[in-house]
Amino acid sequence: MTRAQDGFAVEATGALPNPSAVGLVAVIVAATDGEPRALTVRVPGQATGRETGLPAGPLVPEHPTLERGLRAWVERQTQQRLGYVEQLYTFGDRDRQGDDSGGLHSLSVAYLALVREMRSAALPEASWHNWYAFLPWEDWRAGRPATLDDIEAKLLAWAAGAVDAKIRRRREDRLGLTFGIGGGAWNEERVLERYELLFEAGLIPEAQGQSGEACATDIATTGRPMTFDHRRVLATAIGRLRGKIKYRPVVFELMPPTFTLFQLQRTVEALSGANLHKQNFRRLVAQQGLVEETDEVTSGAAGRPARLVRFRREVLLERPAPGFRLTPSRRSS
Amino acid sequence: MTRAQDGFAVEATGALPNPSAVGLVAVIVAATDGEPRALTVRVPGQATGRETGLPAGPLVPEHPTLERGLRAWVERQTQQRLGYVEQLYTFGDRDRQGDDSGGLHSLSVAYLALVREMRSAALPEASWHNWYAFLPWEDWRAGRPATLDDIEAKLLAWAAGAVDAKIRRRREDRLGLTFGIGGGAWNEERVLERYELLFEAGLIPEAQGQSGEACATDIATTGRPMTFDHRRVLATAIGRLRGKIKYRPVVFELMPPTFTLFQLQRTVEALSGANLHKQNFRRLVAQQGLVEETDEVTSGAAGRPARLVRFRREVLLERPAPGFRLTPSRRSS
């Protein structure tokens, strides 16, 4: 162990002291009926109102890669085939993870998985939840969320309560950047930054025992809490996914084999939390060659029947980076 | 530990069995004289030609977050102030990390750090290397890298040698996607995918002992090897950085306090490995308001003196996502 503590050492990447407890957390996402859903489980022994968490488990060392371990684990537990899987982030904050695992430093490696809608086989302990139940300020599809009035007021109070002018200025800047308070624009990708800001401002019940202060908000305003730091993980996932759909055709992992363009649009809107201009959305999808027509059309629903399309897998080989640009329509927001 | 192995359990994220060995690896990047450089260290006891590695070390549990731990560790060792720091990826492949750490599953959490050029204080064990020494096919600034002829031939042979037609087809698709072989475009962000493809094709010496086959290439073709899987980490970093500079003003972390637009362009080109159209680059920087003029100009060098500019920090608060679009100029490629 030469210079392991001291020099700018390179030990074998694996041969290190201080073993740590490592876990996996999964954000498993589906989109059903135009709503974005995450798979949650009930965690016994948590404080009231905080029993809902993300599927999490130990690192299983049998598998050659972390991702394959995760796949096997999830697929075995849920009979749910995972499509797209992506590593999200490794969380290792001392004071945000719940407990401390008997002196071991604890890490959790978070993954994002996209699955096709699964109606059958409800899991015994797991259930799907609209992810905006946990982060209600993120859903702008029906216009500016009402909860933001309350949140803004409390955040402004928090900024005003800073100990000195410099910190106050910094806080105000952050309010502008994340929540668009004070003339800034709402950037739908900054999900994590918004959550973290609320956390710091003491508006998130999960922060209890952190700063010690009582939480100044109710669930209606700041959404349903989750176990440990799982809401943070969820926020990370949403932010990442909102970014990704702009330049990679990942939404199709959430769609059934055939679908209409409007269903596709609804799904993109569900993920991004904003409404899109319909005609331009179709033009985009057409231009990029993302889908090909089938010879079927929908029937039964109101309105003119729509043509069913399917994802053109070939685009994965063609364009440099196919995806959607998300320009919110002015109309409905 | 109810259901820890069995159910779809959520234990405390930290309270998990199977402790693992966790390390940190850092890709520390600077840009000096228009060349992209990474900080490397010499690792004793490695096979000849593979003594060069990235700075790596144990996870230090004293710090509240991983990132702060990394900062403290690097800044202490190098007297080098880190500007931008970002978590890259957590590598946990069983068979790619070097050794196995006595039965512990080993992970390494990789970080990317950007630093301002540092000429003074050469570190005792560390040195800066042009990162294209390790990945020579990634540098298109002087036109298509010569090494690609050799690489293409070998990759095509690898694809042709597939056991059945289906696998061959898949391999050919990947050649097109990553290296643009067969009519595809070169996407400068796919650094990792290209490296991994070469690895799988047996063209990377680090793969030795992996598939067992001798390596079919020399350093001139496939670049300088590194310790363990560090070249993979470097490739991850380059790909990520190339993506990031397009939508975030991170290049400025690599620039001195004042600089000319051309120096900025050279830096962006160094990172992205492609040349840009000069006038359009200036237009872009001007439009985005990324810099503000100083009243100084350069002197001494050949050519008309250039105005020195500095980064406008305010943009961090203004635009939704300032950065560069990288459209390679046709002229010089």
Added chain:
DNA sequence: GGCACAATGCTCAGAATGAGCATATATGAG
């Protein structure tokens, strides 16, 4: 002065974007 070399200003055609109008074809109420 004349040359090499950058910096800087400006133009222009084509593509991409944001917005909206118009029309087609369903369902369901009355």
Added chain:
DNA sequence: CTCATATATGCTCATTCTGAGCATTGTGCC
């Protein structure tokens, strides 16, 4: 049957963005 309603789909148009290139302006150097 007809109308209201809801969606699907085609098309236009002004604006902005992009990629490319021409022209001019300063400097150091021989």
